[in-house]
Amino acid sequence: MPVGVEDWIRQIPPVTRAWLALSVLTSLAVQCQLVTPLQMYYSPKSAFVMMQPWRAVSNFFYFGPISLDYVFHLFFFMRYSRMLEESSFPNRKADYFWLLFLSSLMLLALSPLFNLPFLSSPLAFVPIYIWSRRHPSTPISLFGLITITAPYLPVALVAFSWILNGTWKAAAGDLIGCAVGHVGWFMRDVWTREMAGGRTFFSDAPDRVKRLFGEDEG
Template sequence: MPVGIEAWLTQIPPITRAWLALSVATSLAVQCQLVTPLQLYFSFKSAFTNVQPWRMATTFFYFGSISLDFVFHLFFFMRYSRMLEESSFANRKADYFWLLLLSSVMLLAMSPLFNLPFLSSSLAFVPIYMWSRRHPSTPISLFGLFTISAPYLPLALVIFSWVISGTWKAAAGDLIGCAVGHIGWFLRDVWPREMVGGYSVLTEAPDVLRRLFGDL
């Protein structure tokens, strides 16, 4: 069994694999009481006034205690992040990391406006949204119950998240992730094509990052 798990993990592209590993490790650490959620959440006061900068990273890796909601978000983020990294960002690790990094910065800036201490599910919706917009004609079967076209996938997942969590606050984080994903998609797909805006540092990783990831 461990050999099978190892083989499965090696098939996942590197950025998605690292994100998945850190997310599972974070939730397991909380489950084993090695750390508490109070040590992981993000707020400007905790991160900057109290000088606890790690919170700017841990907020993106904690999907909550191991539960149905945890499995739901982890499964869909891993599935569509993997598909996006293997297709649109194949052999472009730096550009995919840059997309997630810029999205993370936007989410951190928006966090106080919506009182979102944990931003993992919000960031998870960025690749889901972008993949859905880049594959508009792809049919998606949700849980084998009904089929929708890809652009409706984020909305369907937001509704499902609302249902299983029982509160609109859980869905609010997902919706904000969709909004940030829309910005990323617009800058990369719409602006260069229709506005003749060209590519910029907002859409392509700097050369120093490309060298770090071995893309140059």
């Protein structure tokens, strides 16, 4: 039997589902002129000097005006965030949230250096990058045209974004997202396995965060 929209939404794991819902609602709010992008962009001055702290959060949910680029980023973020949450964080909502939270903090710190007022696309590339490194031998067909292995997926998507927008500056945020994703992958996989020999603050959510998600501590 065909799966309805409601059933399909229920099948999306919780953190990815919440992220997707907030992103779509934000775009609809802008489209309906309930809010404007000028009310959501991030800069340290506007967020912390002018006392508009919501900007440190709202900028992660606006993928730009509804367009081909919007659909491109939203589709790939939802697909690979879902796959990463299902494969690496089953029943571990707090740990996946913690990964995205720490990545968001890094992106906020980097934003002024690269003039990135909206960080939704860079954050979307974090789960794409980590999933690709955790599935190095998985073949992926891009638009039915070429087949690559998973580690080349972020590079291919950055190149496609560059072509789609006609300027490398449009892909700069995606590259920053890949860099932050590499840090997350290194601290969770390489450092934990080969150097420290155990789980760290970066790989496990604090007990306080786990309590917020109704998960067992420890």
